[in-house]
Amino acid sequence: MSDVDKPKKRDINKAKTKVPMREQAPQDRIFNFEEVPLGYDENEATLEALRCIQCKDKPCVRGCPVGIDIPAFLALVGERRFEDALRKIKEKNFLPAICGRVCPQEDQCELVCTLNKPDKGREPGGVGRVERFLGDYAMEHDLTITPVCAAPTGKKVAIIGSGPAGLTAASDLAQKGHDVTVFEALHKPGGVLFYGIPQFRLPKEILVREIDGMKEMGVKFVMNYPVGKAEPLDEIRARFDATFIGTGAGLPWFLGIPGENLNGVYSANEFLTRVNLMGGYKFPERADTPVKKIKRIAVVGAGNTAMDSARTAKRLRPEVVYLVYRRSRLEMPARIEEIHHAEEEGIDFQLLHSPVEIVDDGTGAVGAIRCQEMELGEPDASGRRRPVPIEGKIKEWAVDTVVISIGQGPNPLLTADCPDLKRDPKKGTIVIDPWMRTSYPDTYAAGDIVTGGATVILAMGQGRKAADSIHRFLTTGDPADPEAGQGDVCGNLT
Amino acid sequence: MGNRIVTARELAPKTWLFEIEADHIAKRGKAGQFIILRVNDEGERIPLTIANRDPARGTITIVAQEVGKTTEMLNALDVGDEIHDLAGPLGKPTEIPTGKTVVCVGGGIGNAVVWPQVQALKQAGNKVIAILGARTKELLILEDEIRAIADQVIVTTDDGSYGRKGMVTHALDDLIDSGEKIDEVITIGPVVMMKFVCRTTAPHGIPTQASLNPIMVDGTGMCGACRVTVGGKTRFACVEGPEFDGHQTDFDELITRLSYYKPEERASLDHHHRCKMDEAARALDRQA
Ligand SMILES: Cc1cc2nc3c(=O)[nH]c(=O)nc-3n(C[C@H](O)[C@H](O)[C@H](O)COP(=O)(O)OP(=O)(O)OC[C@H]3O[C@@H](n4cnc5c(N)ncnc54)[C@H](O)[C@@H]3O)c2cc1C
Ligand SMILES: Cc1cc2nc3c(=O)[nH]c(=O)nc-3n(C[C@H](O)[C@H](O)[C@H](O)COP(=O)(O)OP(=O)(O)OC[C@H]3O[C@@H](n4cnc5c(N)ncnc54)[C@H](O)[C@@H]3O)c2cc1C
Ligand code: SF4
Ligand code: SF4
Ligand code: FES
Numbered sequence: 136m137s138d139v140d141k142p143k144k145r146d147i148n149k150a151k152t153k154v155p156m157r158e159q160a161p162q163d164r165i166f167n168f169e170e171v172p173l174g175y176d177e178n179e180a181t182l183e184a185l186r187c188i189q190c191k192d193k194p195c196v197r198g199c200p201v202g203i204d205i206p207a208f209l210a211l212v213g214e215r216r217f218e219d220a221l222r223k224i225k226e227k228n229f230l231p232a233i234c235g236r237v238c239p240q241e242d243q244c245e246l247v248c249t250l251n252k253p254d255k256g257r258e259p260g261g262v263g264r265v266e267r268f269l270g271d272y273a274m275e276h277d278l279t280i281t282p283v284c285a286a287p288t289g290k291k292v293a294i295i296g297s298g299p300a301g302l303t304a305a306s307d308l309a310q311k312g313h314d315v316t317v318f319e320a321l322h323k324p325g326g327v328l329f330y331g332i333p334q335f336r337l338p339k340e341i342l343v344r345e346i347d348g349m350k351e352m353g354v355k356f357v358m359n360y361p362v363g364k365a366e367p368l369d370e371i372r373a374r375f376d377a378t379f380i381g382t383g384a385g386l387p388w389f390l391g392i393p394g395e396n397l398n399g400v401y402s403a404n405e406f407l408t409r410v411n412l413m414g415g416y417k418f419p420e421r422a423d424t425p426v427k428k429i430k431r432i433a434v435v436g437a438g439n440t441a442m443d444s445a446r447t448a449k450r451l452r453p454e455v456v457y458l459v460y461r462r463s464r465l466e467m468p469a470r471i472e473e474i475h476h477a478e479e480e481g482i483d484f485q486l487l488h489s490p491v492e493i494v495d496d497g498t499g500a501v502g503a504i505r506c507q508e509m510e511l512g513e514p515d516a517s518g519r520r521r522p523v524p525i526e527g528k529i530k531e532w533a534v535d536t537v538v539i540s541i542g543q544g545p546n547p548l549l550t551a552d553c554p555d556l557k558r559d560p561k562k563g564t565i566v567i568d569p570w571m572r573t574s575y576p577d578t579y580a581a582g583d584i585v586t587g588g589a590t591v592i593l594a595m596g597q598g599r600k601a602a603d604s605i606h607r608f609l610t611t612g613d614p615a616d617p618e619a620g621q622g623d624v625c626g627n628l629t
Numbered sequence: 630m631g632n633r634i635v636t637a638r639e640l641a642p643k644t645w646l647f648e649i650e651a652d653h654i655a656k657r658g659k660a661g662q663f664i665i666l667r668v669n670d671e672g673e674r675i676p677l678t679i680a681n682r683d684p685a686r687g688t689i690t691i692v693a694q695e696v697g698k699t700t701e702m703l704n705a706l707d708v709g710d711e712i713h714d715l716a717g718p719l720g721k722p723t724e725i726p727t728g729k730t731v732v733c734v735g736g737g738i739g740n741a742v743v744w745p746q747v748q749a750l751k752q753a754g755n756k757v758i759a760i761l762g763a764r765t766k767e768l769l770i771l772e773d774e775i776r777a778i779a780d781q782v783i784v785t786t787d788d789g790s791y792g793r794k795g796m797v798t799h800a801l802d803d804l805i806d807s808g809e810k811i812d813e814v815i816t817i818g819p820v821v822m823m824k825f826v827c828r829t830t831a832p833h834g835i836p837t838q839a840s841l842n843p844i845m846v847d848g849t850g851m852c853g854a855c856r857v858t859v860g861g862k863t864r865f866a867c868v869e870g871p872e873f874d875g876h877q878t879d880f881d882e883l884i885t886r887l888s889y890y891k892p893e894e895r896a897s898l899d900h901h902h903r904c905k906m907d908e909a910a911r912a913l914d915r916q917a
Contacts, residue, residue: 320716320847320849321716321847321849322667322674322714322716330847330851358714358716359714359715359716359717360653360716361716361717361719361849364657364662364717364718364719365653365654365657365716365717365718366653366657385849385850385851386850386851387851387852387853389853389863395863396856396858396863396882396886398885398886398888398889399889401853401854402852402853404851404852404853405846405852405853405854408846408847408851408852409846413673413674413846414671417671418893418897419893419896419897419900419901420900421671422671423671423672423673423698423699423897424673424674424846425673425890425893425894425896425897426893427889427890427893498885499882499885499886500889546849546850546851547850547868548849548850548868551868
């Protein structure tokens with residue numbers, strides 16, 4: 136418990152900044168895989184919730200891709216009615232403990248919060264932090280707000296892929312009384328939440344619990360089942376009344392520079408999978424999948440995946456971890472908190488450098504990474520200033536490991552099996568209509584397989600929207616929602 | 630869906646054949662495809678070829694040679710045990726021609742992969758000649774099974790203890806010299822052997838497919854651990870392979886990549902053996 140006094144009902148907390156969250160100190164946490172931010176206790180959460188001024192306009196709700204009624208749940212927390220607050224969130228988001236931790240709040244709900252006035256030193260309401268508190272509260276108090284499932288409809292739905300999109304769709308459809316089966320290619324459910332995002336940022340126990348809850352609701356999980364290989368999509372479609380595809384953006388991109396197949400060059404996916412999914416950090420005592428003893432490592436990229444790779448690497452106790460990025464700090468796509476944590480942990484940022492070659496140490500393994508120094512030029516199509524090479528300025532760092540983390544494309548495992556399923560010819564993503572329906576009338580798709588690499592909450596929002604469409608399709612034969620206009624049900628779909 | 634072992638048979642020292650219940654893989658698996666398994670919850674994911682299938686009984690056959698911790702633990706399993714995780718079928722099936730003469734060149738454990746290929750090739754009406762190599766007679770596996778279907782079988786052993794003495798490439802050379810019209814060669818075995826098989830066929834312009842065995846993690850195209858260079862391009866063997874044009878394959882890179890974890894694999898096996906010894910010692914203590 137913190138030493139903050141118990142706030143009274145309807146107090147308003149006029150503090151300009153968020154109630155600080157306790158964290159593991161950087162010098163300790165780089166030696167373990169435990170979670171870094173420790174979360175709020177009841178008083179801290181209440182105090183933070185009371186910073187929300189309950190403004191009329193509530194822009195935060197529009198900032199949230201799933202439209203959580205943020206002021207409502209914050210008000211309930213302000214009254215210490217935690218269980219009611221949780222119910223409020225669960226109306227829109229069934230994984231608060233996860234979203235509270237991994238949402239890029241600073242670009243979503245908190246960005247547009249009325250309180251957010253950085254020039255005046257005022258921080259937005261700590262929406263994510265309070266949301267996380269509620270998710271954790273539910274777990275600590277064993278509050279399974281397992282929604283009551285509607286009477287069985289007798290309709291069967293197949294969910295392909297168990298990432299956030301698939302899990303959300305599965306949960307929603309089960310609640311509506313449909314008979315749901317989730318098929319997953321890997322041996323653990325959760326998609327990126329399991330194999331990508333590390334333990335110190337999202338403890339796996341949270342995910343396991345949520346999935347256990349879904350099993351209690353009657354959702355069936357079939358692991359080790361790569362649809363398209365284990366069974367053609369057509370046969371799945373024939374066995375089920377409707378099919379949902381949420382196979383994610385699992386295909387890692389490489390740079391296409393010399394030396395990329397040297398020993399010691401990993402995709403971020405491989406590096407994180409070895410350490411997270413396979414537990415490689417416990418090798419050889421408690422896990423059989425090896426991870427090399429790393430001395431000097433360079434991670435290329437600056438998104439969440441790159442920060443996760445760099446911070447994971449740090450915990451394997453190397454001498455140095457470089458993060459090489461071709462633009463400047465301002466353009467880094469990762470969550471601010473991750474960048475901040477990475478810096479605190481001593482990750483050595485080498486900005487405005489673009490790798491041109493990975494150098495062989497003479498044995499077929501990585502010896503160094505050679506980079507071109509860059510400067511920022513005119514803004515490009517994305518509005519970000521484009522990096523341009525500075526003639527003749529080449530730098531080289533001695534490293535034994537390189538992790539390439541420059542993004543990923545749609546997972547081709549399933550789509551390779553059904554060439555007539557309509558896809559974007561350039562991006563390979565599955566093409567959908569405003570109701571998330573693919574070119575097969577009984578098949579819907581959502582998440583990264585539709586958007587390309589995006590975020591957990593977007594995948595969840597889309598999964599929910601697809602579930603709504605599937606439900607209408609199963610009950611009325613038409614996925615279109617007569618009450619919603621253009622089908623823009625879940626906000627910022629991109 | 631448990632994957633129970635229904636048959637376990639030692640084919641050669643440290644090489645075991647298992648029949649495992651896996652209904653959907655038995656139904657859909659094709660020659661050239663593989664599975665990925667884990668023996669326990671801390672285990673590594675390892676790829677093994679589907680050596681045979683019995684769709685009626687819903688079983689698949691795998692043949693595993695002990696080379697490290699996982700294969701050692703696998704081979705210690707027995708009838709009635711379950712495989713912890715079994716995913717598949719993975720990879721692209723072998724492209725099976727019709728009405729051609731095809732030579733399958735297998736070495737060592739590779740013969741387990743030759744077996745389903747010979748079956749598929751025969752079914753499609755090809756003439757199939759199998760060249761099976763082994764270091765020594767007792768290590769030769771699946772000869773009877775393959776003899777039962779192939780049109781012709783040539784066995785070679787490095788030490789001459791059985792069949793003809795020498796390498797599979799010698800037998801292949803002789804076959805080519807004999808004027809046999811060969812439309813295609815498929816080769817599976819140690820990387821060095823495949824490299825030399827490809828060198829043998831290249832001057833004669835015989836299309837040659839090599840079944841590559843890089844280190845894999847997920848086997849679903851998600852990690853890129855399995856990347857190989859074919860025709861100057863990077864390919865993911867688990868989804869685009871495992872078979873590639875052998876004349877275009879960079880075998881030396883594959884050999885280097887396969888050796889990367891040698892010290893760790895050694896450590897893992899040593900640790901496993903220490904644990905086993907400790908366990909045995911504890912058991913003895915209990916008895917005393
Ligand atoms: C390292 C990393 C860190 C990230 N950090 C954040 C973050 O902090 N915040 C945030 O909002 N977003 C983050 N993201 C992005 C976010 O994780 C993704 O946008 C999100 O997981 C997409 O969800 P999804 O359900 O579409 O797909 P995924 O999570 O990719 O799940 C897809 C699942 O489908 C399975 N699958 C694929 N093909 C088949 C098949 N044929 N049959 C059966 N199963 C199949 C896959 O194995 C996988 O389990 C991060 C991504 C990565 C890689
Ligand atoms: C498509 C494919 C099909 C295969 N089919 C068979 C088969 O039918 N029978 C058979 O006995 N073996 C087969 N292999 C090889 C088999 O996967 C390895 O022998 C096994 O992974 C070794 O694991 P280990 O823990 O016992 O040994 P380790 O001590 O981990 O490794 C020993 C050696 O095996 C190789 N290896 C290690 N880990 C992997 C991995 N995850 N994936 C691939 N290779 C690895 C490396 O060369 C390594 O040096 C196949 C490999 C591939 C890629
Ligand atoms: S789900 Fe994400 S965006 Fe929505 S309120 Fe929660 S933290 Fe904000
Ligand atoms: S915008 Fe900020 S202050 Fe307004 S309701 Fe939302 S969280 Fe509260
Ligand atoms: S094994 Fe991971 S992509 Fe092939």
